[in-house]
Amino acid sequence: MFFYQRNAGGSVEEVSFSEVVTFGESNMIKSLKISQTRVEAVLQEGWTGTGEEKQTKPLPKTDDGRNITRISASYMLYDGFVDWALKHVNSEVTFENSTASDALIGVLTWILPFVFFLVLWFFFIRQMQAGGNKAMMFGKSKAKLLTGSQKKITYIDVAGCDEAKEELQEIIEFLKEPQKFQRLGGKIPKGVLLMGPPGTGKTLLARATAGEANVPFFSISGSDFVEMFVGVGASRVRDLFEQGKKNAPCIIFIDEIDAVGRHRGAGMGGGHDEREQTLNQLLVEMDGFESNDGVILVAATNRPDVLDPALLRPGRFDRRVVVDLPDVKGREAILKVHTARVPLSQDVDLPSIARGAPGFSGADLANMVNEAALLAARKGKKMVFRADLEDAKDKIMMGAERRSMILSEEEKRNTAIHESGHAVVAALIGEADPVHKVTIIPRGRALGVTIQLPLDDRRSYTATYLENRLAILMGGRIAEELFLNQTTSGASNDIEVATNITKQMICDLGMSKAIGPICLREGNNQPFLGRDYNRAQATSEKTAQIIDAEVKRLIDEADARARKILTDNRDIVETMAEKLLDIETLNDWQVEQLLARQPVTLTNPKHDPQAKPHISEGGSDPKPKPGLGVLPDPPPLAQT
Ligand SMILES: Nc1ncnc2c1ncn2[C@@H]1O[C@H](COP(=O)(O)OP(=O)(O)OP(=O)(O)O)[C@@H](O)[C@H]1O
Ligand SMILES: [Zn+2]
Numbered sequence: 001m002f003f004y005q006r007n008a009g010g011s012v013e014e015v016s017f018s019e020v021v022t023f024g025e026s027n028m029i030k031s032l033k034i035s036q037t038r039v040e041a042v043l044q045e046g047w048t049g050t051g052e053e054k055q056t057k058p059l060p061k062t063d064d065g066r067n068i069t070r071i072s073a074s075y076m077l078y079d080g081f082v083d084w085a086l087k088h089v090n091s092e093v094t095f096e097n098s099t100a101s102d103a104l105i106g107v108l109t110w111i112l113p114f115v116f117f118l119v120l121w122f123f124f125i126r127q128m129q130a131g132g133n134k135a136m137m138f139g140k141s142k143a144k145l146l147t148g149s150q151k152k153i154t155y156i157d158v159a160g161c162d163e164a165k166e167e168l169q170e171i172i173e174f175l176k177e178p179q180k181f182q183r184l185g186g187k188i189p190k191g192v193l194l195m196g197p198p199g200t201g202k203t204l205l206a207r208a209t210a211g212e213a214n215v216p217f218f219s220i221s222g223s224d225f226v227e228m229f230v231g232v233g234a235s236r237v238r239d240l241f242e243q244g245k246k247n248a249p250c251i252i253f254i255d256e257i258d259a260v261g262r263h264r265g266a267g268m269g270g271g272h273d274e275r276e277q278t279l280n281q282l283l284v285e286m287d288g289f290e291s292n293d294g295v296i297l298v299a300a301t302n303r304p305d306v307l308d309p310a311l312l313r314p315g316r317f318d319r320r321v322v323v324d325l326p327d328v329k330g331r332e333a334i335l336k337v338h339t340a341r342v343p344l345s346q347d348v349d350l351p352s353i354a355r356g357a358p359g360f361s362g363a364d365l366a367n368m369v370n371e372a373a374l375l376a377a378r379k380g381k382k383m384v385f386r387a388d389l390e391d392a393k394d395k396i397m398m399g400a401e402r403r404s405m406i407l408s409e410e411e412k413r414n415t416a417i418h419e420s421g422h423a424v425v426a427a428l429i430g431e432a433d434p435v436h437k438v439t440i441i442p443r444g445r446a447l448g449v450t451i452q453l454p455l456d457d458r459r460s461y462t463a464t465y466l467e468n469r470l471a472i473l474m475g476g477r478i479a480e481e482l483f484l485n486q487t488t489s490g491a492s493n494d495i496e497v498a499t500n501i502t503k504q505m506i507c508d509l510g511m512s513k514a515i516g517p518i519c520l521r522e523g524n525n526q527p528f529l530g531r532d533y534n535r536a537q538a539t540s541e542k543t544a545q546i547i548d549a550e551v552k553r554l555i556d557e558a559d560a561r562a563r564k565i566l567t568d569n570r571d572i573v574e575t576m577a578e579k580l581l582d583i584e585t586l587n588d589w590q591v592e593q594l595l596a597r598q599p600v601t602l603t604n605p606k607h608d609p610q611a612k613p614h615i616s617e618g619g620s621d622p623k624p625k626p627g628l629g630v631l632p633d634p635p636p637l638a639q640t
Contacts, residue, residue: 011070020039020041026046027046028045029042029090030044031091032085032092034095035095041071042070045058153204153211157208160327160330161201161323161330164321164322167319172209174188176214190296190317190318191316192299194301195300196323197302197325199363203300209251218247218252224236225260225275233260238281245289248294249295252295254298261301261311262306262307326360328355335350335353338369347386348384353389356393356436356453360396367392368396372384372391372392375391376388398437398446401442413577413581415447417483418480419476421476421477421478422472422494423438423475423586424569424576425474425565429468429561431464433452435452436451436452437450437451437587438450439584466511467557467558470554470557473495473497482567502554503551506550512550520547583602
């Protein structure tokens with residue numbers, strides 16, 4: 001028996017799909033209509049079995065005894081059912097376009113997903129090609145527009161960088177009066193590339209240039225172009241230029257252009273990646289606009305060597321401006337700008353502080369003033385004293401102190417001896433930077449630090465200076481060996497730095513007789529050409545052996561010289577280590593006193609007595625500041 005539900009229409013009974021199948025197996029379906037989602041069958045009297053066992057099957061009946069001749073059921077179309085129907089339906093199977101409601105259901109379940117994907121797909125395509133629509137911001141450039149609301153920055157806010165400012169003067173004049181230049185047919189560069197180490201004020205300079213010319217300033221970082229969605233970067237570039245043209249005259253500034261502008265095909269595997277597409281779009285846009293449109297593109301990088309040569313071709317970033325680390329004068333000027341709104345004590349002498357901060361960038365100096373103001377505020381002072389600035393300088397140079405790091409007595413003693421070794425060699429070896437500070441307060445990752453500061457801005461190094469540096473680096477390790485009869489892991493960084501210096505001396509600076517003045521430089525410092533993996537071919541096996549031998553020779557010589565100095569001055573090393581264990585940090589004058597075998601004073605006899613028990617607080621440390629930047633890879637001043 002089947003259970004039938006009475007259909008509203010009366011004549012067609014709604015059944016379940018499996019019942020349709022059962023009727024079919026009993027040969028009771030005369031004809032069948034199949035639509036997308038439903039089947040409708042006309043029933044007849046059927047039978048089961050064959051021959052003798054053939055049994056008749058009567059039509060099913062409704063509750064009130066009438067025969068049911070038509071049934072319908074809903075189902076989802078599947079291929080197997082059609083085959084089944086063709087086998088089990090007696091006269092005809094028809095396929096029908098469904099009724100209105102069936103059609104609707106069909107659309108909903110079958111067509112709609114397609115439509116949905118189609119719309120989505122269309123939407124993304126539009127995003128990529130047209131630079132996005134208003135609703136979603138994928139393709140919009142993230143350029144920030146700086147206009148009236150922000151404080152206007154002009155060249156007064158940028159200290160030093162005089163050459164760079166001069167070079168940008170022409171751009172300012174053009175932006176002020178583009179028509180004038182057009183009339184005269186003058187050719188204005190489209191793009192200016194600012195090149196220089198981090199924190200030297202490239203961004204500041206670009207902003208100030210816009211400020212001077214009184215034009216809008218759009219700024220975006222190269223890394224903003226590189227996103228997870230393919231094609232977004234390119235569309236951002238397009239959008240950026242569109243915005244620029246709408247707001248001309250203006251400056252478009254791209255910071256860290258190396259993030260998109262890297263040499264194409266340089267990445268492992270090469271190929272057309274997202275970044276490459278973005279770069280191509282940038283090149284296309286640069287070619288597409290006329291400088292007469294009044295848009296000047298300014299970009300900044302500290303890796304000009306990795307830029308794609310296509311970017312530097314005429315008509316693109318053809319004007320290049322070097323923004324270098326500030327010299328003494330520049331540092332003083334930058335300090336003046338940043339201390340303008342800080343109350344300074346009488347004892348602060350900006351020129352001498354500038355002199356004591358070689359290798360500091362503008363950002364470092366700004367940071368130093370800020371840090372000093374914070375230190376002074378924490379101690380409840382009403383103004384910033386010399387001591388605060390000195391402490392801030394140390395913090396930036398060596399990383400923040402980590403007073404919370406507990407060292408065992410033995411570790412402290414090892415560190416004291418190790419640092420004394422560095423300091424004594426540095427002080428006595430001759431041509432070397434004076435010792436500025438020795439400390440056994442852990443800073444950054446180092447257990448102790450010896451800092452030397454050059455007297456002025458070094459632009460080049462003599463071979464003797466570098467050989468002496470090697471000996472100074474060896475000093476720590478040898479002191480441990482001589483005085484404690486052991487070596488510790490504390491010297492690992494020294495060894496690494498020393499090895500790097502020797503390699504530079506040999507491969508880069510022509511300071512090894514065995515190799516001679518040949519550049520076998522490692523890495524990719526060469527503009528546009530060399531990459532490390534080319535070097536393998538460039539250097540023969542034999543040359544590599546000579547290099548290795550020379551590294552060893554230089555290190556051995558340095559070792560021997562440091563050993564001699566430390567053995568000859570055992571007493572100084574020992575008293576210095578004692579003193580370090582006692583007061584933790586020795587300043588330059590205290591080191592001098594120790595070397596002269598005089599008693600160590602707590603305050604600088606040469607200075608007015610600004611109390612100087614070295615108090616400053618630890619905290620999360622910024623990157624230790626290596627300073628100096630002439631060698632391709634500047635050797636850090638700090639030594640463990
Ligand atoms: N010449 C300068 N005069 C005054 N302040 C400076 C100078 N150079 C840098 N600064 C200070 O350092 C901060 C950071 O500088 P800026 O961001 O312009 O450096 P950058 O060269 O763009 O660095 P990066 O390469 O890391 O982007 C400035 O906001 C400013 O406070
Ligand atoms: Zn060391």
